[in-house]
Amino acid sequence: MNAAHDTPPHDAATGDAGSLYDPSLYFNRELSQLDFNFRVLAQARDESVPLLERLKYLCISCTNLDEFFEIRAGTLRHAGDLGLMPAPDGLSPSTVLARIHDRAAELVSAQYDCWNHVLRPALDEAGVRVLGRDSWNSRQKRWLLAYFRDEIMPVLSPLGLDPAHPFPKILNKSLNIVVVLKGRDAFGRDGNLAIVRAPRSLPRIIQLPENVSGGPNDFVFLSAVLSTFVDELFPGMEVKGAYQFRVTRNSELLVDEEEVDNIALALRDELVGRGYLRAVRLEIADQCPDEIVRTLLENFDLNENAVYRINGPVNLNRVIQVYDLVTRMDLKFPPFQQRQLPGSEAMFDRIGRGDVLLHHPFDAFTPVLELLRQAAEDPHVLAIKQTLYRSGKDSPIVEQLVQAARNGKDVTAVVELRARFDEEANLGFADRLQEAGVQVVYGVVGFKTHAKMLLIVRREDGRLRRYVHMGTGNYHSGTARLYTDLGLFTANPEIGNDVHLIFQQLSGLAPSIKLKRLLQSPFTLHDGVLKRIDRETQHARAGRPAHIVAKMNALNEPQVVRALYRASQAGVQIDLIVRSACTLRPGVPGVSDNIRVRSIVGRFLEHHRVYWFANDGQPDLLCSSADWLERNLLRRVETCFPILDPEVAARIHAEVVVNYLSDNVNAWTLRSDGSYAPVTPAEGEAPHAAQLSLLASICG
Template sequence: MPRGPHAAASRADDQAPGDPLSDPALYFNRELSQLDFNFRVLAQAQDEAVPLLERLRYLCISCTNLDEFFEIRAATVRHAQDFGMPGAPDGLAPSTVLRRIHERAASLVEAQYRCWNELLRPALNDAGVRILGREKWNARQKRWLRTYFRDEIMPVLSPLGLDPAHPFPKILNKSLNIVVVLKGKDAFGRSGHLAIVRAPRSLPRIIQLPERVSGGEHDFVFLSSVLSEFVDELFPGMRVKGAYQFRVTRNSELIVDEEEVENLALALRDELIGRGYLRAMRLEIAADCPRPIVRTLLENFELPENAVYRIDGAVNLNRVIQVYDLVQRPDLKFPPFQPRQLPGSDAMFELLSERDVLLHHPFDAFTPVLELIRQAAEDPNVLAIKQTLYRTGKDSAIVEHLVQAARNGKDVTVVVELRARFDEEANLGLADRLQEAGVQVVYGVVGYKTHAKMLLIVRREGRRLCRYVHLGTGNYHSGTARAYTDLGLLTSDPQIGEDVHQIFQQLSGLAPLIRLHHLLQSPFTLHPGLLERIAREAQHARDGRPARIIAKMNALNEPQVIRALYAASQAGVRIDLIVRGACTLRPGVEGISDNIRVVSIVGRFLEHHRVYWFTNDGQQELYCASADWLERNLLHRVETCFPVLDAALAGRVREEALNNYLADNLNAWELQADGAYRKLAPADDAMPHSAQSWLLAKLCG
């Protein structure tokens, strides 16, 4: 895949011999660090101070995250091992990383099921929300479930006996399956041995029992339990000696050689067809499955011994998240909140012509962004709308407004990122719909995902054209705007508008390298711009001037940025990093990073905003961005990093998104020099402080 214009120099510099700041001992492994994040998520499920159904949700999130980790991160390491690719700055060979991944993941899986079996399931039962195992079914429940199996499940099953005429079937990624051990002969006189029962995706994985049958309002069973209990009905005349659920997780990273295809959309459609059957990465199977059957499955999926995970419960535990939505028990969930509404949002152009607006989601409503696009679609003075779309969600109001704008004669251009992971199919459909409505759809730049979050509206006002802009740290997705912390800037600043206009020109055409007034842009100016600003703080410190850096992001692994931070720490710059997930920087190393502190916040909302603040000898600079400090974001994607020029709004960002989080002593985990995360707690003389709770009280109270 093509690299950013600075990537070659970066890669060569990463291998520079003799640089003490390149010592592999100074770097954690990115994959192992990412995996450890899920232990912090799981800790929320184990915390009795968290409402019970929210604890269930955290457990399911940790399970879903682990699925995605194997689909993408572990698969990437496996690819590196197979093709002899060089190791990361931590110096670990891909084979070593894979072995450690399986060891660490096994510990995580054990902790997940211990949390489910020993904590959450009993607590839910006590609260009147019962997920009933087969051993708990009474006669009436079992009769109803048998009828349900015969009427609703059995008609869509196609059991497959394994013999020379029926080889092992293709098993879809993350699908629920039962391997059945049989004895006896079928109607054709064939001796049974093994059969596979695949559960179609159309079947619900959680089945709610009617209250008239069960006596409880919230009684549920896993589909896997029903299949295992009644599987004998699929093999009349034969004896079922055992039935064992299993699930395989496969590589889900789509590989499209964009320089070799004529139509990226068609190529992606072809790739999506086979995505569910790519290389296997992990096998989950019932804990009591006999060893010979496990060996057969491992051979079929071409997996090593350490890739099997014996499960004490349902292999698809993350599907219990359906219970969260089905059970309407406010007493078991976080208290609802109403996002703060923006006064004057019924006249967005008038409002933005007077002042910039900062939105801090989910505490501020996403409505002003929707209103701006809706009003632009209907305003006869609006001539053009340009927008990037990475993830939008189903039935997006934004898409409806863009379609209406095109029908109303506006010139509408949308940059749709087809390669947004796991949203490829949805985005292909989105692109088709927009094109059918007359929207000009652009797929971005070959080799670079367009991850920037930009909206540009061109409006005629008297004799001049004015530009209105929205720039954000998160996606144009109303759902995530209620669940993720993000920042958005709405402005009519002419120079920012010109910058955004030029970036759109660059994305839709074949524009040359551009010079921007205020924005930093990957893959061109953001990476060197960060290095320059970090080095500037280091020089201020060496000269005895005030120097400090605070940055908040989702992940950090770019080696040059890390080395620059180490050098700044050595110069005396105090550096606070709020990194939610993977962090390969090692803090607290004497003489290297003892001025660097790294914390991770895990709370009610997913921490997602990216904010960079530099004290700059009193001439403070504050930026928000779509980019993490990852190699992919800084060198291989189209990203935007924008300053908050209004001093009052910049002060708000620093107070709400930086200082507030650094003061958190309830949901914060501090990264130690040995790679472990330590959960913080209020000191004896300190007030308890939760950053997210403080924002809810301040902005939504």
């Protein structure tokens, strides 16, 4: 990293040295990320979106909020305990946590308002009913009672609270009922409180048989069934109240990698206890008495700022199961056919003739699998090296690597064990790879390997040739249908050699390396971004047209933000397409007048990272695995690759840069006060949705 880039700047507007360090110029990263979920929730209210897709957006906003508390809020609490310094926005961890509570409470209120007053009535009208306990008829209630006795009660273990039965361990995000009892049990003990924990084996959504309910799509929440029939668990006692609750715990695994001999074994040990780490949030039925809430808070070591009273099921995100159970295509997005590479030409011949671009999910992921399949079978292929961050269960990628090893290829897989929430899956397929003879490398101590690279070494005409795939997204067939990402196949010798050197570095504890074409975190990517922003700044100061367009998931690296501010002050036009968290404040007079920030929320999750610099008529276009976040630029192994083929560069410029800047349907503009405003077509302007445009042009 070049420290010269971060010397206190001179602000042309005010003349004050160092003013770009003013905390008022920065939004808080956590609060900005939290606000992304309001934009997701807006999709759930959009009547132009198919109804079951709207339900899915609601559930996504709920699941995102869960993860936010598990990771971001948990990390903030840890930072507060350690007394860490505030972020560039100047807010202390305790202040941010207090603001998170207020903003998250608004989001929770909006989520349940959307469910109770918008989506649930609309679903009911469409013939998809999620029935509350107050609407069950006698036949439905009889069937549910029988279901409770036969399918639910045998697996429950209610626990009465007394000196011999202290408060039980409550698993992260599990469904629980706190029961208020009156009377004496068979041993003469006075009833007070009991806890009923719902095992993960029980379905959270129960579908009623059509002959019972009269309709094919009638459902009830497990929580409603438990609350209604909980008295069956306490015969001879009176149930005075039953209140569902759920606790969210910090899920960030803290493995001191420098203090362990085997990171895989250490991570396995940590995973065992992940579900019982420190509590960060308590969700509870809104009618629960205050004294019971206080009891729960005391047991979870939480204060009032961690309580969220819920007007509905505490696990609302579980209603996503209805989406899969209902086969009503009229209520879902129409299916689309992903584009396949034309012809039957072998992948090595195709790539050897020139670079090949895949734009997911519009282009199918199958060419990546086909390249691996052909490499596994090709007698001329000597070695395969690949990074694996997230690959999913039963990954076809893993199967192809296994097959290649069995066929005698030298196969190396760099497996990132610390991919959040995929640790267990990654440990599993790492074991499978090792059993097949694959050399498995667990990356670099202290730096997550987030780069997406595949390298194949093939002997052709007596010499070795390297074939490379690099991407902005994971080697995951499932997300390749849900996320927008770019993947590049190339046989460019310089890129191939750079990728080879990075793999050597990852697996062999090699010294620092000099790359010809690629930028790499934590070594050259950060500085490479800053230099390109500075180059554009110099163009503007010399009176030449200057423009930067960058698309990413999130932005918070303060040196990059300050560099963008200086570029704006010099007259560079800057367009940022940032899906979620953005700490840069646009539209500040004299500082960021020339910066526009937009967020796209549509059918697919926006995920590709593209950096475009006008460069005085010689555009510089790069794709990367890295967002402009501190962790990606400074504390991870990431790659950034240039697009050298003019046709490929033109396609990315058209499909990403121009297309997404033209979106006036699914775009939101970040205002200088931190709020987002939906973008709508100007008078006389035709609607343009970037994702739908790609669906129409690529998928037909």
